Amino acid sequence: MALYVFYGEEDFLRDYNANKIINELHLANPAMNLIRLGSENMDKLVANCEQMPFLDEKKVIYVKDSGMFTSGKKVPASVTESVVSYLENLPEYVVVIFNEESVDKRLNAFKKIPKSATIEEFKYRGEVDLANWIVSGMKKSGASIDMETAKYLADSCGPSMSYLYSEIKKLAILAQSEETINRNLIDAVCLKSLQGMIFDLTDKIGEKDKKRALQLVDELLLKKESEQFILLMLYRHFRNLFLLKVAEEEGTASAGYLGINPYVYRKLVMQVKRFSKEELREILRKFFELDGKSKKGDLDLRIGLEVILAVTVK
Numbered sequence: 001m002a003l004y005v006f007y008g009e010e011d012f013l014r015d016y017n018a019n020k021i022i023n024e025l026h027l028a029n030p031a032m033n034l035i036r037l038g039s040e041n042m043d044k045l046v047a048n049c050e051q052m053p054f055l056d057e058k059k060v061i062y063v064k065d066s067g068m069f070t071s072g073k074k075v076p077a078s079v080t081e082s083v084v085s086y087l088e089n090l091p092e093y094v095v096v097i098f099n100e101e102s103v104d105k106r107l108n109a110f111k112k113i114p115k116s117a118t119i120e121e122f123k124y125r126g127e128v129d130l131a132n133w134i135v136s137g138m139k140k141s142g143a144s145i146d147m148e149t150a151k152y153l154a155d156s157c158g159p160s161m162s163y164l165y166s167e168i169k170k171l172a173i174l175a176q177s178e179e180t181i182n183r184n185l186i187d188a189v190c191l192k193s194l195q196g197m198i199f200d201l202t203d204k205i206g207e208k209d210k211k212r213a214l215q216l217v218d219e220l221l222l223k224k225e226s227e228q229f230i231l232l233m234l235y236r237h238f239r240n241l242f243l244l245k246v247a248e249e250e251g252t253a254s255a256g257y258l259g260i261n262p263y264v265y266r267k268l269v270m271q272v273k274r275f276s277k278e279e280l281r282e283i284l285r286k287f288f289e290l291d292g293k294s295k296k297g298d299l300d301l302r303i304g305l306e307v308i309l310a311v312t313v314k
Contacts, residue, residue, distance in 0.1 A: 002058075002095040003087060005113055007069070007103045008122035009261070012161035017120070018099050022060055025095065029055040039067030039074040046086050049094045061096045069103040069110045084112045124159035124261050127151055133161070134168060138181070141172035145181045152183050157193050159263045167191070194225065198233050199267055202241070205283075206274030210313040217305055227301035228294075234305075235287045240264075242280040244272050283312060 004021065006014045027033050033056045035048045045061060053059035067074025068083065090096060103110055113119060125133065131150035138145045145153070157167045167190045171181050179185055192200070197220055204213040220230050240260060247253035255265035275283075286308045293299040 003090060003114060003117040004096070005069075005098045005100065005103075005117055005119045006122060007098075007100040007120075009101070010122040010124050010159075010161060011101065012165065013122040014099050015162075017122075018062065018097050021095065021097060022062065025056075025058050025060065027056050027058070027060070029053075033059045035059070035061050037061065037063045038065060042066055042068065042075045042083060043079045045083050045096075049086065049091060049096070052091075053093055057093065059094050061094060063096070063098045065101055066098055069098075069100055069107060071104055071107070080109050084109050087117075088112075088114050124263050125161070126263050127154055127158075127266065130154040130158050130161070130164065130263075134164065137165070137168045138172055138175075141169065143172040143175035143181065145171070149182055149186070153186055153190070155267075156186060156196050157190055159195070159261070160193060163193050194220070194223070194233065195264075197223075198237050199271070201234070202237060202271055203274075205309065205313055206271065208313050210309060213309050213313055214306060217302075217309070221302070227305065231287060231291060231294075231301060231305065235284065235291075238280055238283050238287065240268055241272050241275060242277070242284060244268050245275070245277045245280055248272070249277070279312075283308070286312070 004018070006017055008014060022034065033053045037045055037048070042063070045063070048061055049059075051059075068080045087096065105111070128151075131147055131154050134150040134153055135145055135147060138150075153167065153171075154164065157164050170189060171185065174185065174189065175181055197216060201213055201216040201220070204216060217230070221227070240258070243258055244253055244260075244265075247258060253269075255262040258265065260268065290299065290301065290304040290308060294301045294304060
């Protein structure tokens, strides 16, 4: 049986492995034998599988974010049941690939995936793995970067490999014009990831650097991120810091215990030292209060964020 289920936060690796399978089949007639589906047309999967390939030995059904393996009912239950049942006896000529951002392993749909299927989770890579990948990527692009600078790039623009890939290409082009790839160049031309900017903003709050903290809020808004999304990201980040602080006091702190990616956990451990448990609890309370007031129309979110920073960063 040729059934693959790829899932996880690292979309670059999910896409890479799915495309690798497709490319290795060397389809002569991809227009007819490579069918792409999503949550909006999952009801067509069975019918497409039943149609034999034309001028090829295999036919690929590539499903991106099916919605079948997550809560939220993107796909009618009857369709999910029909598809899951059909997957147990796929025709020999069919290759089915599910590429899912997330899955809920508690759902029956996931539990009923045939044991003969290849199921693989792709998480964000750790700092060393990312740095090695960056060094290798630069070399393939005709440029070079030392390990420490690669780690800095990973910290600044990671952990998404898709995001890092575009920055690697940009730096490689600049290197061809005899630019040295160093921290100064990265700071000058690379766009920090949203997660990287949230870490920077948290650092500045911890350092009591009000001016830079407010500048970073403006920079986040310039990236076209909504005030609501910025508030959500900040709340999640400080909640993780609070949970880590409590876990450290109880002696249970670990990435696995907190359900946090090891790459993120390592950076949180360094940041949490800047705050007391009481400070973190108060910041979370203010974020929660701001969310309630903004939803009632009592306070503009951007103004509220700036007020919180002004009061917190003294």
